Amino acid sequence: MKPHEQITAAVREAAAGRGVALVPYITAGYPHKDKFIETLRAIAAVADVVEVGVPFSDPMADGVTIQRSSHQAIANGVSLRWILTELAEADAIGVPLVLMSYLNPLLAYGYAALVEASAEAGVCGFIVPDLPLEEGVDFRKALDGAGLASIQLVTPATPPERLSRLCEASRGFIYAVTVRGITGGSRALPDDVPDYLDRVKSVATLPVCAGFGVREAAQVKQLGAHADGVIVGSALVEQLEAGNDPARFLASLRAG
Numbered sequence: 001m002k003p004h005e006q007i008t009a010a011v012r013e014a015a016a017g018r019g020v021a022l023v024p025y026i027t028a029g030y031p032h033k034d035k036f037i038e039t040l041r042a043i044a045a046v047a048d049v050v051e052v053g054v055p056f057s058d059p060m061a062d063g064v065t066i067q068r069s070s071h072q073a074i075a076n077g078v079s080l081r082w083i084l085t086e087l088a089e090a091d092a093i094g095v096p097l098v099l100m101s102y103l104n105p106l107l108a109y110g111y112a113a114l115v116e117a118s119a120e121a122g123v124c125g126f127i128v129p130d131l132p133l134e135e136g137v138d139f140r141k142a143l144d145g146a147g148l149a150s151i152q153l154v155t156p157a158t159p160p161e162r163l164s165r166l167c168e169a170s171r172g173f174i175y176a177v178t179v180r181g182i183t184g185g186s187r188a189l190p191d192d193v194p195d196y197l198d199r200v201k202s203v204a205t206l207p208v209c210a211g212f213g214v215r216e217a218a219q220v221k222q223l224g225a226h227a228d229g230v231i232v233g234s235a236l237v238e239q240l241e242a243g244n245d246p247a248r249f250l251a252s253l254r255a256g
Contacts (some may be wrong), residue, residue, distance in 0.1 A: 002147030003124035007096045007172035011207040011229045014048040020224030021048040023235035027069040028052050029078030037090045044095045048248045054080050065234040080105045087121035096124040103131045111142040122208035125149025125172045156196045173207040176200050197226035220253045
């Protein structure tokens with residue numbers, strides 16, 4: 001099974017068995033660089049796919065919580081190369097791993113070297129929020145050669161024709177952003193989210209995972225009725241920042 005197929009299978013299996021897949025996000029090396037793999041394992045134990053954030057100096061799609069974690073991780077000495085080395089040297093984490101990175105670190109690494117190192121590290125795919133579909137041809141081609149996923153993001157404002165193109169280009173799953181704006185934010189999801197997710201699912205052949213602003217078990221349950229998976233980012237980073245048990249928090253989200 002190719003790496004991008006592992007992502008798809010994990011989401012579908014969880015959705016079929018538990019109603020919805022859980023895809024938590026962490027910023028690599030935050031809050032403690034030396035506990036990255038330990039934290040990752042704890043989260044993977046209750047997750048179906050894990051999204052690992054590559055810290056970046058200008059994370060434009062992220063709210064203050066993830067911005068803060070990204071800046072601290074950079075201060076801790078975390079880099080894309082360090083992340084890939086740590087993953088390559090660790091035993092298998094147990095669930096598919098997806099790297100979320102802005103484009104600059106990937107370009108600086110070089111696509112060919114990046115794909116090789118990612119495959120060796122057990123990374124199954126990438127989310128690159130600042131890489132438009134039209135400009136991502138070379139990156140997708142490089143990933144396709146190793147069976148890695150390029151996960152595309154769609155939003156409530158995505159026009160129908162572009163939605164179809166994004167769904168067709170994506171591998172692993174479709175990332176359906178639930179709100180207009182940045183990550184984090186208020187507790188309430190917009191009233192039109194169910195209709196929006198139903199629209200995305202009617203177009204997509206891959207699983208659809210909904211993210212941005214998910215904080216509570218009730219939201220996971222609500223989104224799970226219209227999506228295959230739910231992505232939890234800022235709320236989990238806040239738990240790590242406070243020194244709380246991330247696995248316990250994630251388990252509580254399944255209890256709704």
